[in-house]
Every structure is written in structure tokens, then in C-alpha cells.
Amino acid sequence: MAKISINLATGSLQQEEIIVGIDLGTTNSLVAFINPDKLPQVINDTGKGLLVPSVVHFNAHGDTLVGNEAKEFLITDPANTIFSVKRLLGRSYKDLAAHQDTFSYKIIDDENDTLVKIKAGDKFYTPIELSAEILKELKGRAEHALKTPVNRAVITVPAYFNDSQRQATRDAGKLAGLDVLRIVNEPTAASLAYGIGLDPNKQQTIAVYDLGGGTFDVSILAIQNGIFEVLSTNGNTFLGGDDFDRAIVHYWIDKNKLDQSTLDAATMQMLRLKAEEAKKALTTQNLFNEKIGDIWCSIDKQTFQELIAPKVAETMNSCKQALQDAGLTIADIDEVVLVGGSTRTPYVKQAVTEFFGRPAHDQINPDEVVALGAAIQADILAGNRSDILLLDVTPLSLGIETMGGLMDVIIPRNAKVPTKAGRQYTTSLDGQVNMKISVFQGERDLVQENRKLAEFELRGIPAMPAGLPKVDINFMLNADGILTVQAIELRSGVKQEIDVRPSYGLSDDTVEKMLIDSITHAKSDVEQRMLIEARSEGEQLVYTAERFLEKHGVYLTETEITETKKHIEALKAALATAQKDEILKMADELNEFTRPFAERVMDVAVSSAMKGKSIDK
CATH class of the missing domain: 2.60.34.10 (Substrate Binding Domain Of DNAk; Chain A, domain 1)
Known part of the structure; x- marks a missing residue:
């Protein structure tokens, strides 16, 4: 017997559970579906807004807040308020070391290539767990707004995401209780939202310029028979609207003759939020003039454009490189699509238009375009688009x-x-x-x-x-x-x-x-995986630390040797437990304690090697 349910929000019959499209963003995330009029629509649950800030806050009791409520704690409790999680997905500490100062929370350096962990309070989280919290919030909003269970989704990722980052996104979806039917490239989703690629008889080459809050990328796509092929992608995962905000903040600091080293974290965060306000205001007005305490926050459009010009020029260089990598010229590009809230800045829009020599598609809200395209992809997967042929897929990983x-x-x-x-x-x-x-x-x-x-x-x-x-x-x-x-x-x-x-x-x-079991046991599976990984890392660290003492004990003080041994024993004791956070805490403390003199010993090693002596590393 076929199950038929009625969607109370839309009044329509549903043969299958609804499949949503999710844009899991660096700055904001959102969820969309296909409405009864067969059009993609972003979900605005109980007037909370379409955009869910990709921010997670952990309070003293271990409770989790996500989105707008969490964003408020960026100023009052920055150490336990996690933002830009997407940048951490599938990455090791070594990938992020150069950008550590852009995060107000603690990223754990365990001196190896394992995936990064974040400390909040006394607990340790992976980017997968944090992304899952954002996806749970989106799932909850969709279920509340549509009055129906939402268990299946299409999630978008940047075209440059590697296999590890895509898998991490899938794992986050699974942990949030979602069956992730497809991971779709963001430029592909944006193209679908504009109807590009829906006609199987049309061949096109398009450029998708995506400037978000924290990241920039440009992708060149070839579309043939409804199949999207990424010819090239280029960009910078640490360039975006946040850099525009930072440029304004530094301008105000210089203009007010302030010493940045004396400004506390809360003041810096207030300045950053005020700069974001100024940036948005300057899309429609020529002057922004407000105050934070005794600090004048004044800037005009011309100055703002001069401040961001070097960053916009960087994005143009990426466009040039992407074309070169694809073996194409500007004349080969049939369409240009703008994605990301930062493309609202008139100076950016003008630069893209001038570079490609044609107006770019910006009719659809650039914040929503990727989520809307994901909803169209979800509709295709649900079998509701008879005009589009779906290729066979593998049923299990x-x-x-x-x-x-x-x-x-x-x-x-x-x-x-x-x-x-x-x-x-x-x-x-x-x-x-x-x-x-x-x-x-x-x-x-x-x-x-x-x-x-x-x-x-x-x-x-x-x-x-x-x-x-x-x-x-x-x-x-x-x-x-x-x-x-x-x-x-x-x-x-x-x-x-x-x-x-x-x-x-x-x-x-x-x-x-097998699929139902994977969703049902997602939480316990992830907990077991993280415990196994923590144990492996802890055992490796014990081995490394003991070998270090053996080889370099001669360069250490008695106190350093005694205290290091205490930390090693504490980590060994933690390894005997099944407590992931305790293992990671002891490993972190051992790392923190040994780092200063480990660096000192390495300096001695280098100078001795230069004198012709060798020291085992």
C-alpha cells in the first residue's frame, strides 16, 4: 500500500517525504523547498528571517544556541562562540595555522595532520559536530514551517571542496539526522536557479562569481546535455565581505588615532559589527556616520571603494586565472552569475561586469540563489522533473x-x-x-x-x-x-x-x-569514531613525548622532565578511560606544557647541526 500524506502548510498531497535544498554557508546558511506552485522558495520560519547565521554558541551549562541567538555572544563570550565552521571542514591544524588569528575561539594544535578540533568550555568538538548543529537548526526550521518531517536533503559545497571536505559535509548531515542524497557544487546550484542547464539541448559555458562573507571563488562550467562539468575553479578561502569590514575597522582605528593593542575583544567585535552595518548602508547611500562610545564611525562611499579596491582586484586576478586554466577567453563565456551577499556591493558588481564585458545575472537574491538551486536539484532527485534525465547513482557508500x-x-x-x-x-x-x-x-x-x-x-x-x-x-x-x-x-x-x-x-x-540504521545510529557512530581517533592520537603523542625525553633530556631542566612525565602519566590514565574529552584535554595540556622547551631544543638542534653535529629529531 502506498503511503500518502498531506502537507498542512501547503495543503498538497505528498507521495514522498519532502526533500529540501540546503546552502551550508561560511557566514549564513539557509534551507529551501519547492512550493505548491512548483517554484523554489527559501523557508522563513516564524519570521526569524531567511538567513541563519552559521554561528554556534555553547553556554556554561553545555546548552547549544545556533543562529541569531548565538550571534549575540560573539561580543560577550567570543571564546565559546564558533563562527566560520565551514572553513574548518575536512582541514588539519597545519592547513589553518597561518589564519589562527582570524578565530576568537581555540583551535587545537596536536602537531600532526589529523583533522582539526575546537575547544569550547571543557569540551572538544569537530567541525562535523558543529556543522551538524547548524544543519539541525535548518532541519528544525523547515519542519516547523512546513508542518512535515524533513529527513532528506541536498547540500551544496564550493566547487573546490576536496573529497575530505565533501565527506565531512555528508557526515555532518548524517549526524543532524538527514539522509544526504547529493552533494552539489554551489556554482551548479546557482546556475540551476537561473534555469541555466535545464534545457538538455543547449550547450553553454558560464562563469559563476561567488563572493561571500568569508570566502571567494570563481568557477567556469561547461553545460552539455544537462551535465555540469567544472572546467576550472579559482579563488581564496580567506577573502570575502569580512575583509571589507576589517578594512573599514582599520580605517576607523587610524582615523580616531587609536592603539589597536589596547582595544579589548568586545570593542573590536563592536567595531566589526558596525563596519558590517556601514558596508551594507553604502550600497544605497553615500555617507555613513555613527558613533561607538567616543569612537567616530564615519566613512563615505568613495573612501570605502578605495579601501576594498585591492581585494576586488584580487578576485579579478582569480577570474583571469580560472579562464586561463580552462583554456578559454572572455569571448567564450555565455553567461555570468553572481552569488554571495558581498556581490551586492555596487563596486564589485561593476568590476565583474567590466571584466566579462556583459551584465551579470543578479535578479535573484545572491544570498538565496544557491539554496534555491539546491531545492531544484532536490526536486529532480525526487523524480518530479520529467524533463531532466538523472544518471544512475550508487545506492550505498x-x-x-x-x-x-x-x-x-x-x-x-x-x-x-x-x-x-x-x-x-x-x-x-x-x-x-x-x-x-x-x-x-x-x-x-x-x-x-x-x-x-x-x-x-x-x-x-x-x-x-x-x-x-x-x-x-x-x-x-x-x-x-x-x-x-x-x-x-x-x-x-x-x-x-x-x-x-x-x-x-x-x-x-x-x-x-542500512540507510535507516545509519541515520538512527549516527550520534553513537560519530561518538565511537571520535573516541577511536582520540585514542590513536593520544597513544601517538605518548610515544612521541617519551622518545623526545629519551633523546633530548640532556637539554631539559629537572622540573621540565618531572612535569612532562606527570603530563604523560595523566594522558596514559585518560587513555584507559572511554572519555574522549578527557583524552583530548590531557593531550592538549601535554602539548601546551612541552611546546616552549620543545622549540628551544629544536633551536639547539639546528645550531648544533650547523656546527657539524647531529641531533636526532
Whole structure:
């Protein structure tokens, strides 16, 4: 018997649960759906506004606030108020070290390449958990506004997001209780919102200029037979409207002859928010003139344009580079689309128009255009658009087992078939010459909960220290559903591959059960994954610290040696517990304590090496 439900908000019959489109943004996020008139519409729940600020606040009791309510704490409690989470997705501390000063909260440096963690209060969070909080808020708003459960979504990401960042976005959706049907590139979604690419008979080459609050990117897309191909992308993940605000703040500091080092965090935050207000006002007026305490906040449009000119010029250089990378000229571009709230600035719009020699599409609200396009993509996936052909997709994620029995997804569920994806791995033991590769299918974080497809060994890896061999593992899924898994050690060329049939023997009911289980157990799965990762990192840190004392104890004081040993014992005790936050806390304290003299010892090592002596690192 087919289930039919009535949507109380729209009065329409629903064969299936609604699928929403979500724009998970650096500064703001929003959710859209297809309304009864078959048009995409952004959801404004109970008048809270269309945009949900991508801000998460944790209070002293561990309660979570998201959006406008959380934004208020950027001034009063900046250390526990997390913003720009999207910049952290799928990134390690090393990726972000140069930009640490742009964050008012603490990002943990554990001196390795593992994914970044954020400290708020006594707890440690991953960007996946924080993004999940934003997605939960969007899900809740959609359910409240539409009066129907929302469990399925299309989520957009920048075209330049790598596999790790896309997987992190999927994981965040799963943790928020959403079945993420597709991860769509933001420029593709923006194009769909303008109807570009909906006509399968039309071939076009388009440029999408996306200047948001914290990031900028330009993408060149070729569209043929309804298929969007990213020819090139360029940009800067630390350039956006926030830089316009900062330029205004520095202008006011200079104009008022203030010493920035004496200004407290709250005053700086108030200046930043006032600068954002000024920037918005100058889109329609020529002068902004207000006051914060004794500080005059005055600026005219001409000065503002002069301040932001270098940043806008940077974006034009990116456009030039993207065209060059795509092997195209300006004459080859058929359409230009503007995305992101910062494109409202008239000077930006003018610069884009002059560069491409044609007016850019800006009729649709640039804040909403990506979410509206995601809703159209969701409508296509729901089978409501008979005019658009959907390519076959893989029903369940495919990946391999990594340390601690974790599933590392290589081809995510709903990826278009045929497809190819790969990741690079290395050895965990010194002198390791074989690597076992176990292939799994499923949506759970632990491989024991998924379906094992195959297992083989890559033999003959040259004996090297752990971490030196580079092993590429590639998954190739063809149109007939045959998966070829290939492992190759890049330094030696040693290679092994195997063919498997991922879906063989799985009924639709089994696939559905596996999907439901993945959503039901998402929270516990993520908790287990994070505990396993914390233990692995903690054990590695104990090993490194003990080896450091052994090798360099001669350069340390008795107090430094004694206190370091105490911290190591505290971390070992934490490792015996099943408390992720306790392990990370002790690891963080060991790192913080040893950092000053570790740097001192390394300086001695460098100067001794220059004198012809060698010190083991």
C-alpha cells in the first residue's frame, strides 16, 4: 500500500517525504523547498528571517544556541562562540595555522595532520559536530514551517571542496539526522536557479562569481546535455565581505588615532559589527556616520571603494586565472552569475561586469540563489522533473577499513555512475612491507556494521620508516556496477587490483534498512569514531613525548622532565578511560606544557647541526 500524506502548510498531497535544498554557508546558511506552485522558495520560519547565521554558541551549562541567538555572544563570550565552521571542514591544524588569528575561539594544535578540533568550555568538538548543529537548526526550521518531517536533503559545497571536505559535509548531515542524497557544487546550484542547464539541448559555458562573507571563488562550467562539468575553479578561502569590514575597522582605528593593542575583544567585535552595518548602508547611500562610545564611525562611499579596491582586484586576478586554466577567453563565456551577499556591493558588481564585458545575472537574491538551486536539484532527485534525465547513482557508500576499524568512504552514496575516486594512505609501522586493504559497503562509521565486499594485500612495499610510503587507493565504478579497487605504492610502482560487484545480493529492503540504521545510529557512530581517533592520537603523542625525553633530556631542566612525565602519566590514565574529552584535554595540556622547551631544543638542534653535529629529531 502506498503511503500518502498531506502537507498542512501547503495543503498538497505528498507521495514522498519532502526533500529540501540546503546552502551550508561560511557566514549564513539557509534551507529551501519547492512550493505548491512548483517554484523554489527559501523557508522563513516564524519570521526569524531567511538567513541563519552559521554561528554556534555553547553556554556554561553545555546548552547549544545556533543562529541569531548565538550571534549575540560573539561580543560577550567570543571564546565559546564558533563562527566560520565551514572553513574548518575536512582541514588539519597545519592547513589553518597561518589564519589562527582570524578565530576568537581555540583551535587545537596536536602537531600532526589529523583533522582539526575546537575547544569550547571543557569540551572538544569537530567541525562535523558543529556543522551538524547548524544543519539541525535548518532541519528544525523547515519542519516547523512546513508542518512535515524533513529527513532528506541536498547540500551544496564550493566547487573546490576536496573529497575530505565533501565527506565531512555528508557526515555532518548524517549526524543532524538527514539522509544526504547529493552533494552539489554551489556554482551548479546557482546556475540551476537561473534555469541555466535545464534545457538538455543547449550547450553553454558560464562563469559563476561567488563572493561571500568569508570566502571567494570563481568557477567556469561547461553545460552539455544537462551535465555540469567544472572546467576550472579559482579563488581564496580567506577573502570575502569580512575583509571589507576589517578594512573599514582599520580605517576607523587610524582615523580616531587609536592603539589597536589596547582595544579589548568586545570593542573590536563592536567595531566589526558596525563596519558590517556601514558596508551594507553604502550600497544605497553615500555617507555613513555613527558613533561607538567616543569612537567616530564615519566613512563615505568613495573612501570605502578605495579601501576594498585591492581585494576586488584580487578576485579579478582569480577570474583571469580560472579562464586561463580552462583554456578559454572572455569571448567564450555565455553567461555570468553572481552569488554571495558581498556581490551586492555596487563596486564589485561593476568590476565583474567590466571584466566579462556583459551584465551579470543578479535578479535573484545572491544570498538565496544557491539554496534555491539546491531545492531544484532536490526536486529532480525526487523524480518530479520529467524533463531532466538523472544518471544512475550508487545506492550505498564504498570505502576501506582504516586504523581502529573505521570506515573511510571513497565513493559516497548517490555518486553518479560511472565514477572514479581515490585517496592516499601510508604505513603505520616502520619497515612495513605489506598492506591489507579491506573493501566495505555501507553508511556506518565502524566497518563491523557494514558489508564486507573484498580483501586483498598489497605486497612488496619497500621497507621504509612509517609514514614514508605513499599508497594510492583508487575506486573505479563502471556503468554496469563493477567496482575495480586498485592499490599502487607510488615510490616503487608496486600494484595490485581486484574487481567486485558492490550491490550483488542486496535487495531494496536491505539497502533501505542500512540507510535507516545509519541515520538512527549516527550520534553513537560519530561518538565511537571520535573516541577511536582520540585514542590513536593520544597513544601517538605518548610515544612521541617519551622518545623526545629519551633523546633530548640532556637539554631539559629537572622540573621540565618531572612535569612532562606527570603530563604523560595523566594522558596514559585518560587513555584507559572511554572519555574522549578527557583524552583530548590531557593531550592538549601535554602539548601546551612541552611546546616552549620543545622549540628551544629544536633551536639547539639546528645550531648544533650547523656546527657539524647531529641531533636526532
